[in-house]
Amino acid sequence: MNKIYYLASCDTCRKIIKSLPENDLVFQDIRQDPITEEQLEEMHKLAGSYEALFSRKAQLYKSMDLKNKDLKEADFKKYILEHYTFLSRPVFIIDNKIYIGNSQKNVAEVIKALAN
Structure with a gap:
């Protein structure tokens, strides 16, 4: 299952979604439907950290x-689960590969992956 974790209220996310080719993505607005620990574990497995x-x-x-604190992996996990704003957005999972964030390079890779 191909999926996007995004914020419906985020202009950047909306712009990226509009630029995507026809696809079968499952959309999850992380404000309305917060990510679960299981979903975060899947993202962690694909991202490596x-x-x-x-x-x-x-x-x-x-x-x-937080910039003045020495954050460890457990802290990053805790904060992401505590509040949706700590997840770098959007996060795409396409064919068991993860794409994190909104850089032009990342968006281009997502579009290419969805076109295949």
């Missing part, structure tokens, strides 16, 4: 002063 899934751009990251 929780840190790769963690967004340092999140406003809570700054307001909680």
Whole structure:
């Protein structure tokens, strides 16, 4: 099953979704339907670390002063499960490969993977 974890209220996510070719993605708005620990474990297995899934751009990251803390893998997991804003978005899982974030290179790889 191919899936996208995104925020419906995020302009960047909406723009990326509009640019996608016809596909069979299952959409999960992580604000309305928070990710489960099982889903996060699947993402972790594909990404190799929780840190790769963690967004340092999140406003809570700054307001909680996390940049001055020595975060470990367990901390990244805990924060991602606590609040959706800590998941770097969007996250695509296509044919058991993970694509994290909204860089142009990443979006181009997603479009290519969906076109195949």
